[in-house]
């Protein structure tokens with residue numbers, strides 16, 4: 055599939071979300087961060103708002119669930135029409151069963167890992183998932199600094215995906231910008247979530263194009 059850009063709408067203007075989504079119509083996905091103030095210390099939005107976003111988004115929706123009990127909630131996001139639903143390994147009680155349920159609902163199943171969670175115990179799940187999300191900041195807030203220490207983890211994940219022969223995407227999220235995206239791509243990431251880098255730019259489309267170009271040149 056190649057390089058994909060998934061702007062996070064976390065720091066967009068929710069009072070005019072339709073307009074904010076139009077600004078990223080040249081992206082591959084719209085990344086929607088669902089936080090419950092339990093799994094992470096922040097509270098954002100839930101299923102009813104995601105349903106509204108799905109009605110107006112010009113691009114497929116990539117939901118990142120930073121919530122407890124994803125086993126209960128994640129399938130509803132897929133059923134509502136999110137084409138990619140990512141839940142956290144640290145929160146899921148039965149990740150294989152959940153990933154299968156998401157795929158059955160016609161969504162891509164993503165498994166996310168916090169920065170301190172090792173990837174190795176989850177590599178055996180590669181055949182069950184479509185994407186591994188390596189968090190490059192502590193989840194909860196936009197605008198944080200990229201954690202350089204995640205680069206070896208991305209590299210090991212890419213090697214494992216290559217060895218498996220599977221087409222599992224590797225997404226990075228947190229502090230991704232024109233300053234960091236090349237290192238992420240070089241390490242093996244192929245799906246890039248960027249919040250402030252895109253929504254903080256005057257011209258979101260130009261920012262998406264620049265990020266795409268830098269990543270493509272680096273991998």
Ligand SMILES: O=C(CO)[C@@H](O)[C@H](O)COP(=O)(O)O
Pocket residue numbers: 062064065085087118191192193194195196197198227228229230247248249250251
């Ligand atoms: O999931 C998260 C934060 O937990 C992210 O999606 C952020 O929203 C990314 O924002 P930037 O770091 O790119 O500003």
